[in-house]
Amino acid sequence: MNDEGPLRRNKNRGYQQLRVWEDAVSLFAMVMDAVKGWPYELKRLSSQFIAGADSVHRNIADGYARRSIREYLNFLNIALGSLAETVSSIHAYHRTGKLSETQFDELDALASKLENGMLRLVAALEEKRDRGDWQDSLVVQESNALYG
Numbered sequence: 419m420n421d422e423g424p425l426r427r428n429k430n431r432g433y434q435q436l437r438v439w440e441d442a443v444s445l446f447a448m449v450m451d452a453v454k455g456w457p458y459e460l461k462r463l464s465s466q467f468i469a470g471a472d473s474v475h476r477n478i479a480d481g482y483a484r485r486s487i488r489e490y491l492n493f494l495n496i497a498l499g500s501l502a503e504t505v506s507s508i509h510a511y512h513r514t515g516k517l518s519e520t521q522f523d524e525l526d527a528l529a530s531k532l533e534n535g536m537l538r539l540v541a542a543l544e545e546k547r548d549r550g551d552w553q554d555s556l557v558v559q560e561s562n563a564l565y566g
C-alpha cells in the first residue's frame with residue numbers, strides 16, 4: 419500500500435512497486451520541501467530544480483509502461499540525465515547558501531543511492547537485453563532484484 423491508499427494493480431502501473439521509482443518520488447518531495455520559502459527572485463531556479471527532480475520518477479514510469487527493453491532503457495537513461503541535473507542543482511544551491519547542510523546531506527544521500535541503484539539496474543538490464551532473456555511479465559520482480 420502506498421501513501422494514497424491501496425495500490426491499484428494493473429500491468430501498466432507496476433512501476434509503482436519499483437524501489438527506484440519510490441526513491442525518485444521521495445527525492446522529488448524533498449526538493450519540493452527544500453525550495454519552500456525561497457524568494458520570488460529565485461522562482462525560475464526553484465522551478466527548474468523541481469522540474470529536474472520531477473522528471474526522474476516520470477521517466478522511470480514512462481519507460482516501464484512502454485514494455486520494450488529498448489524503450490525502457492532509453493527512458494531510464496533519460497531519468498539518469500535528469501537526476502544528474504538535480505544533483506548539480508543540489509551542489510550549486512548548497513554552495514550558494516540556498517540549501518542548509520542538513521538539506522544538502524539528505525538530498526545528496528538519497529540522490530546518490532538512487533543514482534547507484536539506477537546505474538546497476540541499467541547495466542543489468544543491458545546484460546539481459548544482450549543475452550536475449552528479457553521477459554516483460556517479470557519487469558517488477560527483475561527490476562527490484564537488480565536495484566539492490
